[in-house]
Amino acid sequence: MAGTDQNDETGDAALIPVPSGQAVTLMETIWNERGPGGLAIRFRFLAPAITKGTGTVTSDQAEADMQALCHDYALKRIGDATGPKPAQIIISLSDRPVPFGETRPEATQLFDSFTYTDGDCVWSLF
Numbered sequence: 001m002a003g004t005d006q007n008d009e010t011g012d013a014a015l016i017p018v019p020s021g022q023a024v025t026l027m028e029t030i031w032n033e034r035g036p037g038g039l040a041i042r043f044r045f046l047a048p049a050i051t052k053g054t055g056t057v058t059s060d061q062a063e064a065d066m067q068a069l070c071h072d073y074a075l076k077r078i079g080d081a082t083g084p085k086p087a088q089i090i091i092s093l094s095d096r097p098v099p100f101g102e103t104r105p106e107a108t109q110l111f112d113s114f115t116y117t118d119g120d121c122v123w124s125l126f
Contacts, residue, residue, distance in 0.1 A: 013046075016073055018065035020057045022049035027097060029077070037115070038087035043074050044100065047093040052108045055095065059110070066091040066112040070121035078116065089114040089121060 013025040030042040047065070049057040057065070069091050078085060095108040114121040 016045070016069070018068050020049070020061040020065050022047055022057045022061075022065065024065065024069070024093070026073075027094070028100070030100060031081075032083075035086075035088040035090070039084055040088040040090060041074070041078065041086040042090045042092065042100075043069065043077075044092050044094065045069065046095075046097060048095050050093055050108050050110060051095040055108065062093055062110050063112065066093065066110065067121070067123065070112070070114045074114075075119065075121060079119065086116050088124070089116050 016024045016026065018024050024045050024047045027044045027046050028042075030044070033040045033042060047057070047062070049055050050062050070089055074089050074091065078089070091112045091114070093110045096104070096106075098104050098107050098109065113124050115124045116122075
């Protein structure tokens with residue numbers, strides 16, 4: 001059964017540093033979810049600067065941010081967790097809050113998938 005943590009363990013929306021410098025905050029973490037390769041964990045972030053048409057962060061910059069979020073944010077939380085480790089880490093950025101599993105045509109959402117291998121994030125085709 002999947003579990004969800006809102007705004008991480010701190011309960012606040014602290015800014016998380018990323019290479020692009022955009023303002024990124026954690027929306028939620030979804031633990032123990034079945035993915036195509038086994039156990040998956042999702043880290044969902046709010047990143048208003050990725051808005052289509054008016055955003056200041058390019059897709060290449062967002063890609064680098066998602067890689068950094070996996071390495072610098074997700075791995076620390078997975079390493080501290082007890083129980084089975086995930087096979088897959090999914091990082092998503094959204095320019096506005098969108099409930100998990102819902103679509104909103106006006107929202108910009110980007111997703112990246114990583115295989116959790118030997119304690120590291122390895123980019124994988126989604």
